Amino acid sequence: MPFQLVKPNVNIDFTGKRKIGFTLFGLALLLSLLSATLGNGLKLGIDFAGGVIAQVRFEQVVDDQTLKKSLDVPELPGLSIQRYGEVGRDYLLRFNSSEMAPVELRNRIETSLVKAFPDNPATMERLEVVGPKVGKDLTEKGLSAIFYAILTIAVYISGRFEQRWMAAAAMAACLWGATYVVGLTGVSTGILVCVAMAITLGVCYFMRLAFALAAVTSLLVVVLIVLGLLSALNIDLDLNVLAAVLTVIGYALNDTIITFDRLRENLHLHGDRPMEELINRSINQTLARTVLTVGTTLLASVSLLVLGGGVIYSFALAMTAGVGIGVFSTMFVACPMLLYLGDTEFYVRTSKKKVYEKPGEHGMV
Missing domain, CATH: 3.30.70.3190 (Alpha-Beta Plaits)
Incomplete structure (x- = not known):
């Protein structure tokens, strides 16, 4: 009998525990924001501060x-x-x-x-x-890299799972143009990126890009919690941390895409079933793959954390925390959010690109 970490017929009620997940992630996010604003604050390393x-x-x-x-x-x-x-x-x-x-x-x-x-x-x-000028340039480029990575992710998710490539591309082009124009006024890059990110979430909501909104929100939660953890531990934010954050975004997104892809298949095969059941089934069906991928990644990152020394400590810590938080964010943030953004009929129509219903018909205005 082959060795199995996760049984094929596993049926854990993830969606039934979504309120607990929302509560825990909400508390973690609140503590992270408090640490970054009222506590130690985000301590910039010499890469950014000079x-x-x-x-x-x-x-x-x-x-x-x-x-x-x-x-x-x-x-x-x-x-x-x-x-x-x-x-x-x-x-x-x-x-x-x-x-x-x-x-x-x-x-x-x-x-x-x-x-x-x-x-x-x-x-x-x-x-x-x-030097201070080099540090400022690196800070601006680092923030821009995170923003454009998440914006590109929103476009990809919308095109792949909602068949709305043109709408998502138009959103990205408008946001890029607006960001560029506002940047000419001298507004700091940090404020500019925060405003642009908020606009991205708002546009995804009003354009009914539910998959993109859920994925981007999940990624932002992971990034903010990781930064809050580093702030609480008084660890410098340097290029190593930036590299780790971008890598974590990739890992978390990959896990979300795998689960969303299985959900899309289940929508085609079992479109008559409740959305909560389909989401739960999709998470359980991809659970074995998630455990193996995250387990092997954590094995490497924990080894770096323990044996790597001070030079890569911040990278290893951010990677370890981010990968671990990312997998739970998919299960308890990204997937459950879909329940509040539409019903089964909405997602079946969206994934098959058939009929676009009237605004508010399925509970989303």
């Missing part, structure tokens, strides 16, 4: 205060230190932007460390210098 970061390793454990005092010099303003690693000999040193050249800066740090710890040699394993 500055200097040095990674050093001592042969023996050192006292944090002694280390900080040894580098408290005018040439190295805004010092903050962070110990990482199991043995406590590795440190990340952060400074505000320095006028010194990288070679001169390295020599200044090494000289200070040798003077303070003559019997405990330190090895500088990494030194990065990012």
